[in-house]
Amino acid sequence: MSGIRWRLPVLVAVLATTIGLVAAPAHGASPEPSPGGSAAKINLGYFVQWGVYQRNYHVKNIETSGSADKLTHINYAFGNVTNGQCAIGDAYADYDRFYDAASSVDGTADTWDPGALRGNFNQLRKLKAMHPGLKVLFSFGGWTWSGGFGQAAQNPAAFAESCYDLVEDPRWADVFDGIDIDWEYPNACGLTCDTSGPDAFGALMGALRSRFGADNLVTAAITADGSDGGKLDAANYGAAAQHVDWYNVMTYDYFGAFDADGPTAPHSPLTAYDGIPAAGFNSDAAIQKLKGKGVPASKLLLGIGFYGRGWAGVTQAEPGGAATGAAPGTYEAGIEDYKVLKTRCPATGTIAGTAYAYCGDQWWSYDTPSTIGGKMGYANEQGLGGAFFWELSGDTANGELITAMASGLG
DSSP: OTTOOOOOOOOTTOOOOOOOOOOOOOSTTSOOBOTTSSBOOEEEEEEEGGGGSTTOOOHHHHHHTTOTTTOSEEEEEEEEEETTEEEOSOHIIIIIOOOOTTTSTTSOOOOOSTTOOOHHHHHHHHHHHHSTTOEEEEEEEHHHHGGGHHHHTTSHHHHHHHHHHHHTOTTTTTTOSEEEEEOSOTTSBSSSBOOSOTTHHHHHHHHHHHHHOTTSEEEEEEOOOOSTTSHHHHSOHHHHGGGOSEEEEOOOOSSOTTSTTOOOOOSSOSSOOTTOSSTTOSHHHHHHHHHHTTOOGGGEEEEEESEEEEEESOOOSSTTOOOSEEOOOSSBTTEEEHHHHHHHSOOOEEETTEEEEEETTEEEEEOOHHHHHHHHHHHHHTTOOEEEEEOGGGSOTTOHHHHHHHHHHO
16 A cells, blocks of 8 residues: 555554555465366455454454455454564454454354453454355554564564464464565555665565465565555565465555645546556556566455545545645544445545545545446456455445455456
């Protein structure tokens, strides 16, 4: 997510971060081939651990919304990266929170028996039992917790060992089918700047593949900055691709009210358009650059945001207008869930394969079921491994957006 700046407020030892994905595996835990002989398309969604607090979004909501039937993979976000090692991010949400029968995904209450698993991990275990084909990966890093990757890259083997020991902890080893790395950004700047060099990312992913082996998934969420000399050119993503099952290409957050005065522009444009504020800041530019670096299309997943970005103080409906600041949002100014925007500020137009909306003095951009259909068509035409989205709680209670993704991927 080229320049992702959205992160929810830290709540009670909770933190916030964001990400993206990519497609088709080369290892034992890959999706099963479809009857037609081609690999099944990946439809992956992020579940955020802090969503169980203020957002009141739980694993049970994945089931009641109908989303579980449409997902192939879930990325659980996030684990921390500290002292050169993988670490638990929020122990209470992850494996200690008690779920009673009414709030549990399978209608069975947790137990306080010694050693019993609770929290999101146990809920995900139950969800997998209800959907045997569903895979879950433990994602580490994200915007807020990427600062530790530089130290981890100094000893990739030790880092990989720590991650394996955590993901495969006997208390929850059956919950996870692999690991996802969301390093924002190797040899470039995110919340902090990394100077570990262009080959550090590949060394890190190679160590993870070696330790986790062919029977576990190893993936990474990566920048979608397709500009000349931009973040995709800062690290050797082409060479590192041999170690991953897929890349989650974070093709969103290109533009937003982090540039308070505008110009207004869609945060997830599929293609360039006349007047786009920055060259290379669009999904197709990123996909084509990665292909040009030798990454197989089948190892690329197109990223979709289940939220919008918006400005206030805008006087024109079309993109390119001036603004005075961020539009108000439920949790953070300048950002809002699709489920809220679809009625609060309905789409009034489309540009570059995505939608925008002008209401009052606010201007928002976000994807709708219709524009997602077009993006899934693009993913299919390009031979991508599928798509992924950030994140589950932004969708409607009946899963409008994930339904559009599943239908579009076929």
